Amino acid sequence: ARAVAVRAEISYVMVKPDGVQRGLVGEIIGRFERKGFKLRALKLYQTPQEVAEEHYKDLSSKPFYKDLVQYILSGPVVSMVWEGDGVVASARKLIGATNPLASEPGTIRGDFAIQVGRNVIHGSDSPDNGDRETAAHALAARRALTTARRRALAC
Numbered sequence: 001a002r003a004v005a006v007r008a009e010i011s012y013v014m015v016k017p018d019g020v021q022r023g024l025v026g027e028i029i030g031r032f033e034r035k036g037f038k039l040r041a042l043k044l045y046q047t048p049q050e051v052a053e054e055h056y057k058d059l060s061s062k063p064f065y066k067d068l069v070q071y072i073l074s075g076p077v078v079s080m081v082w083e084g085d086g087v088v089a090s091a092r093k094l095i096g097a098t099n100p101l102a103s104e105p106g107t108i109r110g111d112f113a114i115q116v117g118r119n120v121i122h123g124s125d126s127p128d129n130g131d132r133e134t135a136a137h138a139l140a141a142r143r144a145l146t147t148a149r150r151r152a153l154a155c
């Protein structure tokens with residue numbers, strides 16, 4: 001029988017600026033690793049404004065949209081691509097409900113957050129969005145090493 005190429009499922013997961021600033025990156029990566037998913041890519045960078053606006057464009061009519069974009073721009077994020085069967089739905093379970101006060105203990109938001117506007121982490125809500133978000137952030141991630149080097153050379 002001929003082998004059939006099966007498309008791998010990926011989730012785009014982002015530790016938001018509060019998670020990076022609070023030193024939660026290692027804890028978060030550990031949870032995904034222990035669950036058994038495969039880390040395919042990882043990068044720390046400052047999100048460009050247009051990428052943040054594009055990422056949350058479905059929420060652009062919401063009253064909290066401006067604050068949300070500002071929050072994402074408030075410091076570096078850690079972008080990751082995790083792969084595995086069912087990773088999108090499973091990542092959402094590991095992450096917990098949008099509002100951290102409604103997230104179960106044992107989830108990332110349930111254990112580490114209180115405010116919806118500072119909820120530590122993002123995870124794609126569908127495999128198609130996993131692909132779309134990874135593409136949208138890829139360019140910014142690629143630029144990060146160059147930016148770090150320029151900064152180092154400038155001082």
Ligand code: RTP
Pocket residue numbers: 059064068097098116117118119121122123124125
């Ligand atoms: P995310 O996209 O960040 O993984 O979050 P989510 O699917 O759990 O929630 P979504 O409804 O897509 O909202 C995206 C992010 O917007 C912020 N938010 N603030 N102030 C508010 O009432 C409010 N509601 C949502 C949160 O940071 C949420 O993660």
